[in-house]
Amino acid sequence: MQEKVNTLVKNATEKIEKANNLNELNDLRVKYLGKKGEITSLLKSLSSVSKEERPKMGKLLNEKRNEIEKLLKQKTQVINEQKVEQKIKEETIDVTANRNKYTQGHLNLINETMRQLEELFLNMGFDIVSGPEIDTVENCFDDLNSPKNHPSRDLTDTFYLDKNVVLRPHTSSVQIRVMKEGNLPIRMVSAGRTFRNDEVDDTHSPMFHQMECLVVDENVSLANLKDTINIFIKNMFGEEIKTRFRPHYFPFTEPSLEVDVTCPICKGKGCSACNNTGWSMELLGAGMVHPNVLENCGIDSEKYTGFAFGMGVDRIAMVKYGLDDIRLLYDNDKRFLEQF
Numbered sequence: 001m002q003e004k005v006n007t008l009v010k011n012a013t014e015k016i017e018k019a020n021n022l023n024e025l026n027d028l029r030v031k032y033l034g035k036k037g038e039i040t041s042l043l044k045s046l047s048s049v050s051k052e053e054r055p056k057m058g059k060l061l062n063e064k065r066n067e068i069e070k071l072l073k074q075k076t077q078v079i080n081e082q083k084v085e086q087k088i089k090e091e092t093i094d095v096t097a098n099r100n101k102y103t104q105g106h107l108n109l110i111n112e113t114m115r116q117l118e119e120l121f122l123n124m125g126f127d128i129v130s131g132p133e134i135d136t137v138e139n140c141f142d143d144l145n146s147p148k149n150h151p152s153r154d155l156t157d158t159f160y161l162d163k164n165v166v167l168r169p170h171t172s173s174v175q176i177r178v179m180k181e182g183n184l185p186i187r188m189v190s191a192g193r194t195f196r197n198d199e200v201d202d203t204h205s206p207m208f209h210q211m212e213c214l215v216v217d218e219n220v221s222l223a224n225l226k227d228t229i230n231i232f233i234k235n236m237f238g239e240e241i242k243t244r245f246r247p248h249y250f251p252f253t254e255p256s257l258e259v260d261v262t263c264p265i266c267k268g269k270g271c272s273a274c275n276n277t278g279w280s281m282e283l284l285g286a287g288m289v290h291p292n293v294l295e296n297c298g299i300d301s302e303k304y305t306g307f308a309f310g311m312g313v314d315r316i317a318m319v320k321y322g323l324d325d326i327r328l329l330y331d332n333d334k335r336f337l338e339q340f
């Protein structure tokens with residue numbers, strides 16, 4: 001019997017050593033240690049061994065049983081570790097692969113410009129306010145002191161949703177909303193989309209962007225207006241840029257002016273981009289808030305004065321980035337956008 005046991009253990013050790021997977025190991029466990037396994041049946045056959053030999057053989061068989069058990073356990077661990085290693089090898093991710101496939105983009109130039117402007121005015125102590133893109137004729141025209149026959153009210157200029165509701169043709173309507181809230185003093189800017197019934201060309205688009213600025217307080221003067229505009233223009237375009245204030249007419253301001261800046265490409269010398277004038281296209285309209293507008297919003301025009309201006313954000317972006325066509329801002333051509 002001793003010999004039988006030794007051969008059995010030798011065979012078992014070899015087979016366990018050779019096993020390649022958990023299924024094979026399980027079969028071996030059944031073969032040797034299972035209910036009808038070889039060690040088990042040897043244990044059962046102890047009864048046929050002589051009384052003197054029996055305890056010795058019993059002890060031996062139990063020892064061998066434990067030995068095989070231990071071998072099976074060790075091999076199971078080895079196979080499991082190999083499985084994990086194999087998996088890691090197969091699933092390795094090459095983080096350097098296709099590294100040029102996805103590159104980080106950036107904000108569209110209009111949003112970029114709008115954020116820069118907001119940041120600038122925020123630093124100057126202004127509040128940032130938002131207003132609706134669909135607004136009433138009252139807020140967009142009537143309360144802004146716009147005469148009933150003003151050409152900007154025409155269907156050819158403004159998109160009407162019905163008789164009293166329009167796609168706002170300018171952000172000046174937000175001035176009215178803020179003034180009607182009645183919290184004085186006011187120091188606010190508001191940027192967003194505006195709409196006009198314009199044909200698309202290199203400087204026009206039916207949807208464009210404006211930023212409105214409004215200050216209402218006691219003793220606000222034209223000097224404050226000019227100073228504020230000069231500070232923001234220099235911050236936006238550089239110290240060497242000059243501004244030019246031209247008299248103009250707007251129904252909601254008195255006096256009213258338009259503002260140009262020196263061409264940022266030739267710095268005012270004259271070049272093809274500015275038609276040799278040395279000045280960029282008109283960037284903003286401005287003025288002292290008309291007393292009628294203050295009164296329409298319930299503000300005492302004897303006590304309070306204000307200044308306001310509205311600028312074309314798209315035009316600011318065009319001047320800042322040296323673009324000669326507004327459509328470039330809307331085409332979303334990656335080859336163009338990637339240059340900035």
Ligand code: DAH
Nearest residue numbers: 170172285286287308309310
């Ligand atoms: N709303 C004017 C426009 O769209 C721009 C403007 C002019 C805004 C004078 C103002 C202002 O606030 O005071 O052309």
